[in-house]
Amino acid sequence: MTLQDQPVDTRATQLRDALGDRIVLAGDAEYDTARLPWNVVADQRPFAVARPESAEDVVDVVRAVAAAGLRVAPQSTGHAAGALSWADLSDVVIVSLARLRGVTVDPAVRTARVLGGSHWNDVLAASAPHGLTALHGSAGDVSVVGYSLNGGVSFYARAHGLAVGSVREVQLVTADGALVRASADEHSDLFWAVRGGSGAFGVVVSVEIDLLPYPDVFAGMLLWDVSHAARVSHAWAQWTAAAPESVTTALRILHLPPMPELPPFLSGRSLVVIDGAIVETDAAASALLEPLRALSPEIDTFARIPAAGLVEIHMDPPAPTPSVSAHAVLGGLPAEAVDAFVAAANTPGVFVAELRHIGGAVARPAAGGGALSAIVGEYVVQGIGMAPMPDAVPMVDAAVRATVAALAPWHTDAVALTFIDVADADATPAYGAGLERLRQLKAEHDPQGVFVPARPF
Structure with missing residues (x-):
């Protein structure tokens, strides 16, 4: 019997034993609340919803989900949850990062380290006292990670480019349950891929972004x-x-x-x-x-x-x-x-x-x-x-x-x-000539297809 053929009850028990109250299963009292995204048109019904509060929690979640033969869909706020409605979520655990929030600003180098569930309002509150701001979106409650790694068109964009260009470093949990730091100097292929490939390569637990010197x-x-x-x-x-x-x-x-x-x-x-x-x-x-x-x-x-x-x-x-x-x-x-x-x-x-x-x-x-x-x-x-x-x-x-x-x-x-x-939107034109390289890196870094991206390529 393969992992995928295990009875639902067996998988649910595995997740509960491994994760305790960090997992919400179908049938739990909190399930309908936990599965609800910001865009409530998306009636997402996953196998379970994980609610980590730290990078270490995310490591535990990814390992437990993979061990149970299930898949992972990272989600910060669910503003674009409709894009995920192409997927059958019956064997998917949504990893909600809503509890993983926090921002640390380094005003000397004008950067911010942003935890995976943080909103743009969190960044603005932390950076404004230093006379800084960011390439944020038009709404303050949008996820920094989802917005930035998928491009991000701000009201500073024509002068400074897409928000993805401000990302200096990404920390993510990969398909093998490793916590990896990716940047131009470390795991550079993964750093290239995640800037656009986002949740297809792991659960992003933090990003470091450049800030703008505009009070x-x-x-x-x-x-x-x-x-x-x-x-x-x-x-x-x-x-x-x-x-x-x-x-x-x-x-x-x-x-x-x-x-x-x-x-x-x-x-x-x-x-x-x-x-x-x-x-x-x-x-x-x-x-x-x-x-x-x-x-x-x-x-x-x-x-x-x-x-x-x-x-x-x-x-x-x-x-x-x-x-x-x-x-x-x-x-x-x-x-x-x-x-x-x-x-x-x-x-x-x-x-x-x-x-x-x-x-x-x-x-x-x-x-x-x-x-x-x-x-x-x-x-x-x-x-x-x-x-x-x-x-x-x-x-x-x-x-x-x-x-x-x-x-x-x-x-x-x-x-x-x-x-x-x-x-049903085709995301592939976003990658131009880089599409085949992106697909190759997906196959290398996630050969079992553990991660379910909202916008497949």
């Missing part, structure tokens, strides 16, 4: 009623085409439901919003914004703010949210593409239609980079829909896919991994 930043949003969407969108497209790399912005058309927790100027309205950051002096940033401010926004919050406040301007949902999304990378944004975007943003079921300006340093492969170090394209288009009930998912999914498909003539072959939150 504050010129950032904010401009807001109009949706009746101005076409005029504002065309102006933004023309403006971004000439914007310097110090400017990273996004344009969104939002359809907000009437909710009492929203302020009156947002509740129940459809809006067009431009937000982002400008890494310039106040005078230079204001001069750059003048063409957009000339469109008389209803609200204009662009100003010098503490760098830690940048995660607030995008107004991402503050709590676990049932969402469905789709995206594509665009090679350009001519007037015809803008028209298509504005029209598609009115598709019933679309909550947010977004265009994010990339290009600049995002599109340039980083020297010494890993399997993923650039996204070759000029914009990302994304559709997001809310599906509060399971039976709404097909309709919402069709709506967000239609939003993205409306710009199909301008799609490129590139993808942005951190925007993938569906099971």
